Structures are given as C-alpha cells and as structure tokens.
Amino acid sequence: MRIAVSAELCSGQGRCYSVSPDLFTSDDEGFVVQRGSEFEVPAGLEDQARLAVASCPEGAIRVVDDS
Amino acid sequence: MVNASAGPGGCPAVSVDVGRSGPILSHFEEWDGLREQYPAFWSELYGGHWVITRFEAIRHALQEPSTFSNESTIVSDPNPEYKFIPTFLDPPEHGKYRTLYNARFSPGMVNRITPAARAAANKYIDAFIDDGGCEFMTAFADPFPTDVFLNSINLPPEDTPLFVGWVHAVFGGLSGADPEAGVRAQMEMRDYFKEINVDILTYFLSATVDDKAIPEDDILNMAVVLVLAGLDTTKSQLGYNFHYLATHPDDRERLVKDPSLLPTAIEELLRYHAFVPPARKLKHDIEYEGCPMQAGQMVLMPLWSATRDPRAFDDAGDVKLDREPNRHIAFGAGPHRCAGAHLARRELLVAMEEWHQRIPEYHLDAAQPITEHGWQCGPDNLPLVWP
Numbered sequence: 001m002r003i004a005v006s007a008e009l010c011s012g013q014g015r016c017y018s019v020s021p022d023l024f025t026s027d028d029e030g031f032v033v034q035r036g037s038e039f040e041v042p043a044g045l046e047d048q049a050r051l052a053v054a055s056c057p058e059g060a061i062r063v064v065d066d067s
Numbered sequence: 068m069v070n071a072s073a074g075p076g077g078c079p080a081v082s083v084d085v086g087r088s089g090p091i092l093s094h095f096e097e098w099d100g101l102r103e104q105y106p107a108f109w110s111e112l113y114g115g116h117w118v119i120t121r122f123e124a125i126r127h128a129l130q131e132p133s134t135f136s137n138e139s140t141i142v143s144d145p146n147p148e149y150k151f152i153p154t155f156l157d158p159p160e161h162g163k164y165r166t167l168y169n170a171r172f173s174p175g176m177v178n179r180i181t182p183a184a185r186a187a188a189n190k191y192i193d194a195f196i197d198d199g200g201c202e203f204m205t206a207f208a209d210p211f212p213t214d215v216f217l218n219s220i221n222l223p224p225e226d227t228p229l230f231v232g233w234v235h236a237v238f239g240g241l242s243g244a245d246p247e248a249g250v251r252a253q254m255e256m257r258d259y260f261k262e263i264n265v266d267i268l269t270y271f272l273s274a275t276v277d278d279k280a281i282p283e284d285d286i287l288n289m290a291v292v293l294v295l296a297g298l299d300t301t302k303s304q305l306g307y308n309f310h311y312l313a314t315h316p317d318d319r320e321r322l323v324k325d326p327s328l329l330p331t332a333i334e335e336l337l338r339y340h341a342f343v344p345p346a347r348k349l350k351h352d353i354e355y356e357g358c359p360m361q362a363g364q365m366v367l368m369p370l371w372s373a374t375r376d377p378r379a380f381d382d383a384g385d386v387k388l389d390r391e392p393n394r395h396i397a398f399g400a401g402p403h404r405c406a407g408a409h410l411a412r413r414e415l416l417v418a419m420e421e422w423h424q425r426i427p428e429y430h431l432d433a434a435q436p437i438t439e440h441g442w443q444c445g446p447d448n449l450p451l452v453w454p
Contacts, residue, residue, distance in 0.1 A: 029170050030174055057126070
C-alpha cells in the first residue's frame with residue numbers, strides 16, 4: 001500500500017500523527033514529517049494509514065496504490 | 068428570522084444575524100436549517116455579504132487564498148484600517164510570519180507547558196470546589212486558558228485579570244457594542260507589551276522576515292492578535308464542552324469511567340460546537356455555489372455550518388464521543404488553520420482530565436437561562452452545581 005501526503009494541502013492540523021502515531025510523526029512546526037512525500041506503508045499499519053487518510057481535515061493524505 | 072427574497076443574480080437573500088445573542092446552541096441549530104435550505108445566500112446585514120454553508124465549499128474556500136483572501140476577515144469591514152498580523156496576510160507574505168508561530172506553538176512546546184497547565188487547572192478548581200457550585204465561565208473558562216497561555220509565552224500569570232479585561236473590551240469593540248473601549252484596550256495592550264521585556268517579544272524581535280527585522284509596530288500588532296486569538300476561543304470551547312457534559316450525564320459518566328476516551332471526545336465536541344465564523348474577501352469575480360460573487364465582496368463561512376454538515380459527517384446532528392474518523396474543520400483549514408490548535412487541544416484535555424477527577428458529577432443550575440453571544444459564539448454564563 002502506498003500513500004502520499006500533499007505538501008500544498010498539509011497545514012499542520014496534526015490529526016494524522018495523533019490518530020496514527022506508528023505511521024506519522026510531527027516536525028518542529030507541527031507539520032507531518034512525511035509532508036510532500038509518497039511512501040510504502042509498512043505491513044500491519046494499513047488500518048492506521050486508512051484512518052489517517054480519513055482523519056485529515058484538509059484531505060492532504062491519499063492512497064496512491066492499495067495493492 | 069429567515070426571510071428569503073431575491074438577491075444578486077437570483078440567489079436567495081436571507082437576513083440572518085450571526086452577531087445576535089440567543090439561547091445557548093441557538094446559532095448552531097439555526098444554521099442546521101439554513102444549510103439544508105441554501106448552499107449559499109446573500110445577506111444585507113453588515114453592509115451586504117455572501118454566505119456559504121456547506122463543508123466542501125467552505126473547506127475549499129479556506130484552501131484557496133488566491134480567490135478568498137484574508138485581506139479582510141471582518142465581514143462588516145472589507146477595508147480595515149488596523150492591521151492584524153498575520154491574520155490579514157495572504158501567501159506568500161503570510162507564510163513568512165506564520166512559520167514563527169508554528170515553531171513557537173508546536174506540539175513540542177505544548178508538551179513542555181503541560182505540567183504548568185495541570186497545576187493551573189487545579190489552582191482554579193481549588194478556589195470553588197468546596198462551594199458546591201460555580202459560575203463556570205468566570206471561575207474557570209476565562210482564567211484557566213489565560214493563565215496557561217500567558218505562561219506559554221512567558222508572561223506573568225498574575226496579569227491574567229488584566230488580559231481577561233482587555234480581551235472582553237476588544238471583542239466588545241469588534242462586535243460594535245463599544246468600539247472606543249475596544250480601541251483603548253488594544254492601545255493598553257500595546258503599551259503593556261512595550262514596557263515588558265519577555266520571551267515572546269524577544270522571539271519576535273530577533274526573528275527576520277525576508278532577512279529583515281520585523282518593525283516594532285508590527286510586533287506589537289502580532290502580540291495583540293496572539294492574545295485575541297488565544298483566549299476567548301478556548302474559553303468558549305470549555306463552556307460548550309461543560310455545558311454538554313452537564314446536560315448529558317450518561318456521556319459525562321462515560322468519560323469519568325474511561326478518561327482515555329477524552330481525546331476523541333474533545334474532537335467531537337470541537338466538531339459539534341465549531342463557533343468561529345471566518346470571512347474572506349473576494350479577489351476576483353467567481354460563480355460559487357451557484358451565486359455570482361464579485362471582487363471586493365465579503366464571504367462569511369461559519370465553521371459550525373461546515374462541521375455539522377450531514378454531507379461530510381454521518382449523523383452530523385448527534386454527538387458521538389467515540390466518533391472516528393473525525394475530519395472536522397473547527398480549527399479552520401488552509402494556510403490560516405488555527406496556529407494554536409495543538410495548545411488548545413492540550414488545554415481542553417488537561418482541563419477535562421483534572422476537573423472530572425475532582426468534580427465527576429455536576430449539572431446545570433437550571434433556574435437560570437443559559438445564553439450565548441454571536442460572532443465568535445460562546446456561552447455567556449454557565450452556572451454549575453455539584454453534590
């Protein structure tokens with residue numbers, strides 16, 4: 001499963017690293033560290049990934065590849 | 068009163084006053100009806116402005132500063148003479164200032180001030196716990212966030228009463244009730260900041276924007292905006308949260324029994340009571356939500372109308388303390404997303420944790436009507452009693 005975090009849309013709401021702390025981390029400004037990147041979700045964290053996608057108020061996280 | 072007539076371009080014109088006072092929750096409930104009737108409408112109040120009501124349209128507008136500008140965010144005043152920084156800025160200028168706030172009010176900072184916040188909560192509870200009741204807004208909701216906030220920017224918490232008074236005066240001024248008092252309060256705050264030599268001002272004074280120091284005048288404006296943004300808001304949210312829990316004993320007991328539910332519950336109570344109504348100024352003409360909006364016009368977008376939209380939230384009208392996911396925009400969206408969101412969440416969590424450990428059972432003193440003011444809505448009073 002691959003997900004992407006939009007640098008443009010991420011405003012540092014912080015929901016992703018709050019609800020899915022095993023997958024996302026905050027930087028020093030409150031943005032998610034993975035902002036602007038696309039990455040493979042580690043096995044076993046797919047549910048956290050889906051929760052983060054659904055929890056971002058900006059809609060900044062999307063599933064790129066759900067296989 | 069909702070009177071629909073024909074507005075610009077055939078769009079509905081509806082007179083609804085977001086600034087009125089009324090029974091608590093009445094604004095949110097009124098707009099639940101408006102939103103379902105109208106995705107957008109024109110209002111003749113406050114000089115005339117557009118209104119949009121639904122989640123997707125509001126979120127999109129907040130994410131599009133090139134169309135929906137922060138040049139003014141005061142619906143009644145598209146050309147304000149005063150300068151709220153960074154509130155009245157658009158990207159790219161906005162980001163240069165905003166980065167200072169993000170770093171200063173980061174999740175890391177919030178963790179550092181949490182112990183002091185816990186102590187402050189208990190200090191205020193100590194003062195009234197044996198009385199069997201309190202007027203929650205004045206006894207806790209006003210001073211607790213002020214205390215925590217002042218501590219977080221290294222201002223003396225003993226000056227809490229000063230700030231409480233100033234914030235009241237400024238918001239009274241902005242709502243039109245007493246503009247002169249509001250202006251006076253802003254000047255007194257600026258004088259206070261001029262005299263005092265503290266961390267937050269040192270932080271701003273040593274910062275640069277485009278490699279240049281920030282003019283002192285701007286710094287004073289920034290300090291005032293910080294105070295205005297940080298205090299009245301958390302106070303109102305605390306008021307709504309405790310009002311809900313005082314009137315819903317089953318949910319209150321649930322939280323007392325399982326405090327691990329608090330973070331999710333706090334998100335839901337933010338969603339249900341999203342009391343800020345931002346406004347934006349149109350930079351160019353746009354057909355939006357079926358209405359012909361023109362450059363220079365103001366657009367009001369009450370966040371509560373977005374966060375209670377059934378198109379975005381299942382059972383939007385119900386409070387579900389374990390609601391997950393919950394992608395509410397009670398803190399706004401886009402570049403001006405509330406910079407204090409992390410601090411606000413922690414204040415709410417600490418307040419609710421400490422209170423319910425010490426006063427797990429309470430209800431409204433039902434003899435008195437509970438009212439709310441408009442604009443940045445909030446409870447005017449909240450008399451609580453406990454055994």
